[in-house]
Amino acid sequence: MATAATLPTTSAVPRQISRKARRAAWTRRILIGLAFLLTALFLLVPVAVIFQQAFARGVPTFWANITHPETLHAIWLTVLVALIVVPINAFFGLCAAWAIAKFQFRGKKLLIALIELPFSISPIVAGVAYLMVYGSRGIFGPWLEEHGLQVMFALPGIVLVTLFVTCPFIARQVLVLMQSQGVDEEEASLSLGAGGFKTFLYVTLPNLKWALIYGVILCNARAMGEYGAVSVVSGQIRGQTNTLPLQVDLLYHDYNAAGAFAAASVLAVLALITLAVKTIVEIRSRTE
Amino acid sequence: MKRTFLALAFAAAAGVAAASAFPAQAQDRAPSEILNVSYDIARELYASLNPVFAEHWQEKTGQSIEVKQSHGGSSRQARAIMEGLQADVVTFNQVTDVQVLADEGLVREDWQSALPHNASPYYSLPAFLVREGNPKNIRDWSDLARDDVQVIFPNPKTSGNARYTYLAAYAFGLEQNGNDDAKAREFVGQVLGNVPVFDTGGRGATTTFVERGIGDVLITFEAEVYGIQREYGEDKYDVVVPSMSLLAEFPVAVVDRVADRRGSRQVAEEYLNFLYSPQAQEILAQFSNRVRDPDVAAKYADQFPEVRLVTVEDVFGGWDQAQKEHFADGGSFDQIFGRRR
Secondary structure, eight states: HHHHHHHHHHHHHOOOOHHHHHHHHHHHHHHHHHHHHIIIIIIIHHHHHHHHHHHTOHHHHHHHHTTHHHHHHHHHHHHHHHHHHHHHHHHHHHHHHHHHOOOOOOHHHHHHHHHHHHHHOOOHHHHHHHHHHSSSTSSSSHHHHHHOOHHHHHSSHHHHHHHHHHHHHHHHHHHHHHHHHOOOHHOOOOOOTHHHHHIIIIIIIIHHHHHHHHHHHHHHHHHOOOHHHHHHHHHHHHTTTOOOOHHHHHHTTTOOOOHHHHHHHHHHHHHHHHHHHHHHHHHHHHOO | OOOHHHHHHHHHHHHHHHHHHHHHHHHHHHSSSSEEETTTHHHHHHHHHHHHHHHHHHHHOOOOOOOOOOOOOHHHHHHHTTTTOOOOOEOOSSHHHHHHHTTSSOOTHHHHSSHHHHHOOOEEEEEEEEETTTOOOSSSGGGGGGTOOEOOOTTTTTOOOHHHHHHHHHHHOOOOOHTTTHHHHHHHHHHHHSOOOOOHHHHHHHHHTTTSOOOOOEEHHHHHHHHHHHHHOTTTTTEEOOOOEEEEOOOEEEHHHHHHHHHHHHHHHHHHTTTTTTHHHHHHHHTTTTEHHHHHHHHHHGSSSOOEEOOOOHHHHHHHHHIIIIITSSHHHHHHHHHHO
């Protein structure tokens, strides 16, 4: 009995392990398969459908839709807004992150919370809030109207709300890195006689390069894709204040699905380019 | 690196400043463009009308004019104008949305009598879109109450389009039952009971009917029914115009406060008058709108089956009262719909 009992136990251990290993391998395969399936269903298929629908009525129709003056203007406006918003946010983000990471002062936590505020506020609320400030019945509205300054329902309004919505992206990216780096290198640079500018240019900025670029990319993607806040303050004047996301929505509501998907495909291409640049940056920052 | 950043930041700031300064300058000159703020499915219509008007204006005054367009749900558009959207004229699909602007003092109080036909150069009515060959044989409002028919239209609480449908069905119910309100409500209740899903807006209801394939009949404006047919295939859907329906006006008005400030009154008024001209009426008719000009209406008579129209004023005592009695909280819609649930 004793011998009979010991035999199975000795051989059972490796068998159990191999069964466990096999089960683990299966779990792995199923999980990976599920991940791919879900990615395909939730990401790949919708993106593919955009292009399929855009070209559904032939390349000439697609081209005519893209080169329609209103759609071209929407593309230009979207790029213009990003070109204005991203540099301002980069500058502001660097300043804010610098102040928070390198100095001690009262209200620091409050400043961090304020920078992150747009993350927790719905864009549509942000849009309405700006209307209440700069709209013709808002706080500064009557004054602006008196001086013939159109802020809401014009480019400045679109830029303002986009700035608001995208302001945390660069500051957050840079801040995290700055905090982990501390001030040692800057102090060394300063103690060796370099000035403030020189220290910033040759010590701080190179350290931050990748975080900054990464933040710029995220900020850019958000700026070009923003719908909610912009839709409130744009006034949707075709060929004037219509950004690409709004143009997609309007064409769709016009029963012009082909036009809507053509415009959407431009937006998707812009997003894919952003994604490609982001991936390249990630790879290069890792190798450096 | 830093220099580039600073340069970019300055360029951006300059850009914003320049952009805010330009409109101010433009206002001092005679306007070379006006803004028409309109309802959401009229883009193609006005894109066809505007160049013809520009030609007309050029001939008349020798000046060039560009009419810019903004389209969206008309209540939302009215709201944006109150908040400062610089609309010279509005061309809406809801009388109440122009009235809101009048109440705010942006549009003159007597705007409806400023232009012929209640300031509505064209009109439409709720009609039916059925699946090819009309398999359920839906001909009139009474068919919508049948047990085997599924009806699609948006929620009357959130959609102006659906308020027309609801009131048209209600008016039909009153007519059929000798103005017996209880029986009319019962009829409307049966129709509401056949609606499987209430979308918030007209576009959502269209998606439900066309893309999800739910329901036997979609109810929306006749002008829109033809647009849906054009986009999704004429052979897949048939249009059915019921025996009676509710007049849906498309009111237009000059936004006086903006027009006076920009000095665009003359061109704005001419633009609205132009909508009544045979030339414009012809284009309007081609986009499935019923028009006022007798000659143009006669020319396109084939396109528009005869229908007896009643008005919200005659049956329900105007939109204000209809809103209070039927769509406000606790109104007839809530009572009928709540009872069914």
